[in-house]
Amino acid sequence: MLTFVQNPNFLCSLLVVVIAWCIHRFRITPQPPPNSPPIVPGGLPWIGFAYRFIFKRHDLLQECRAKYGPIFKVPIAGTYCTVVSSPTAIAAVITKSPRTLQSLNDRAVRTITGVAPHRVSTIASLLQHHVFGIISAKMSKRAMGSFFVGMSQNLSKRLDHLVPLGTHSQVQFSLRDLIMENFYQISAPTFFGTNVPDVYSEFIHLDNHIFQLLNDIPFIRRGAYHASERLVKAFIPYVQQASVGDGDIYVEGASVPLMDSLQQLMKAGISTEEIARIFVAVTWGFHSNIIHTLIDACAYLASDPIACRSLTKHVRSVITKRWTDLDTFLKEEPLILDDPEFAILDSLLQETLRVVSVASSGRKVLRDTAIPREDGTLYWIRKGEFVLADVAALHNDPEIYPNPEKFRLDRFLNVEVSYSARSVKNLVPWGGGPFVCKGREYAEYIFKAWFIQLLLKYDVSMPSGYKPSLCQNISPTIARLAGNPHIILQRPTP
Numbered sequence: 001m002l003t004f005v006q007n008p009n010f011l012c013s014l015l016v017v018v019i020a021w022c023i024h025r026f027r028i029t030p031q032p033p034p035n036s037p038p039i040v041p042g043g044l045p046w047i048g049f050a051y052r053f054i055f056k057r058h059d060l061l062q063e064c065r066a067k068y069g070p071i072f073k074v075p076i077a078g079t080y081c082t083v084v085s086s087p088t089a090i091a092a093v094i095t096k097s098p099r100t101l102q103s104l105n106d107r108a109v110r111t112i113t114g115v116a117p118h119r120v121s122t123i124a125s126l127l128q129h130h131v132f133g134i135i136s137a138k139m140s141k142r143a144m145g146s147f148f149v150g151m152s153q154n155l156s157k158r159l160d161h162l163v164p165l166g167t168h169s170q171v172q173f174s175l176r177d178l179i180m181e182n183f184y185q186i187s188a189p190t191f192f193g194t195n196v197p198d199v200y201s202e203f204i205h206l207d208n209h210i211f212q213l214l215n216d217i218p219f220i221r222r223g224a225y226h227a228s229e230r231l232v233k234a235f236i237p238y239v240q241q242a243s244v245g246d247g248d249i250y251v252e253g254a255s256v257p258l259m260d261s262l263q264q265l266m267k268a269g270i271s272t273e274e275i276a277r278i279f280v281a282v283t284w285g286f287h288s289n290i291i292h293t294l295i296d297a298c299a300y301l302a303s304d305p306i307a308c309r310s311l312t313k314h315v316r317s318v319i320t321k322r323w324t325d326l327d328t329f330l331k332e333e334p335l336i337l338d339d340p341e342f343a344i345l346d347s348l349l350q351e352t353l354r355v356v357s358v359a360s361s362g363r364k365v366l367r368d369t370a371i372p373r374e375d376g377t378l379y380w381i382r383k384g385e386f387v388l389a390d391v392a393a394l395h396n397d398p399e400i401y402p403n404p405e406k407f408r409l410d411r412f413l414n415v416e417v418s419y420s421a422r423s424v425k426n427l428v429p430w431g432g433g434p435f436v437c438k439g440r441e442y443a444e445y446i447f448k449a450w451f452i453q454l455l456l457k458y459d460v461s462m463p464s465g466y467k468p469s470l471c472q473n474i475s476p477t478i479a480r481l482a483g484n485p486h487i488i489l490q491r492p493t494p
């Protein structure tokens with residue numbers, strides 16, 4: 001008997017039998033229940049497609065959509081995630097009540113803030129019901145007035161310093177550094193006030209590793225976790241200084257949304273350390289998506305010399321004809337940015353977001369619910385599963401956007417050419433429904449302000465032959481630009 005067991009052939013056969021049994025035992029049977037979206041077959045026992053869903057999500061979803069259509073279920077870690085990418089299904093998912101489909105904000109709060117597990121739901125609920133409401137109200141088009149004007153004026157000063165006046169030679173910058181540093185260094189003090197801790201390098205570190213932190217990947221998330229803890233430490237004295245006794249707060253030079261949010265958090269009895277942790281998440285959320293949208297937009301625009309020259313000419317002619325100079329324009333209320341003369345900048349933003357948005361608006365299914373298909377029939381998804389809107393697939397559907405791989409500055413301007421492209425259901429970079437982005441109006445305005453000022457002050461270009469490409473697999477909302485291209489700025493000749 002002993003010789004039999006020692007026989008390598010016997011051991012190999014035994015191993016094969018055991019593995020086969022495990023696969024049979026734990027296999028997620030690709031037998032869809034009635035009215036279920038098609039289930040993507042294969043994947044490892046129990047684990048399903050978890051690895052590719054985390055690390056190669058964009059590629060996986062593209063492959064599955066090509067095989068199974070715009071709605072399918074991916075087995076992941078013992079459950080399913082239904083991925084939707086048709087306009088009707090995405091609209092249904094993002095607008096459903098939070099009692100049916102709940103956002104994954106709890107998870108984001110836990111991973112980014114690092115608050116104690118038993119405090120996560122209290123803090124997430126406080127953010128959802130109070131702080132996000134303040135951001136939405138105080139950063140709306142009509143309310144952001146003084147905050148926005150201050151931000152624009154600081155932006156103007158900062159951009160002026162890039163190339164000294166009177167210098168007419170071309171100056172090269174790393175596109176990423178130019179936007180990240182300049183944007184962050186004006187935006188953080190305008191929002192948090194003059195005492196905001198100088199944490200730019202920690203912010204960059206956190207932002208570079210946010211994917212690992214959000215996915216809570218052990219070991220790999222260490223770098224981002226340490227950056228986040230350093231940010232917390234830096235914010236604690238800032239929060240302590242803000243408290244001036246009897247529940248009153250004062251923060252030198254801070255914006256109204258910051259002061260109101262702080263007041264709410266203190267009133268709710270949130271500790272100084274927890275507020276500092278919340279501010280780390282706010283710092284990241286307030287800057288990251290805008291910064292990456294600006295980086296991507298600059299790369300696409302500046303690498304297309306014809307589009308870039310035509311937009312520059314247009315912006316300069318509008319400002320000089322109507323306001324004579326930039327300083328007069330900067331004193332205007334932000335609502336001026338809705339002027340039809342700036343519609344081309346809306347098109348630039350929409351086209352950028354069309355191209356760079358990745359799958360987002362993840363939801364947990366709290367009650368069985370139906371998702372409509374384009375033919376009017378329904379698919380059912382079950383309590384305990386997840387849903388994800390594959391916005392990137394929708395935004396690249398050639399039936400909605402002809403030649404979707406082309407970046408076209410004026411795609412959203414020409415109503416006749418792009419009638420379907422202008423339907424609200426076909427462009428959803430801000431999510432929608434109860435969890436729609438609360439900072440979208442501010443993001444739209446600051447995006448336009450950035451381009452007006454940059455193009456007024458500089459002739460902008462990229463090294464010839466440069467073509468932007470994106471890293472879509474490991475970006476949270478906005479795909480990140482691949483590589484570290486240079487941008488060239490030159491003062492216009494008078």
Ligand code: HEM
Pocket residue numbers: 094103105128132135139285286287289290293353360361362429430431432434435436437438439440442443477478
């Ligand atoms: C280009 C810039 C931005 C993009 C593309 C963007 C996109 C998004 C998306 C896709 C969501 C998820 C929506 C959903 O789950 O359906 C979201 C949520 C959110 N965004 Fe933005 N965002 C941007 C900038 C900002 C800024 C500047 C702020 C703050 C001023 C902000 C505040 C928020 C908040 C608070 C939420 C959570 C809303 C909730 O769960 O109720 N966002 N954003």
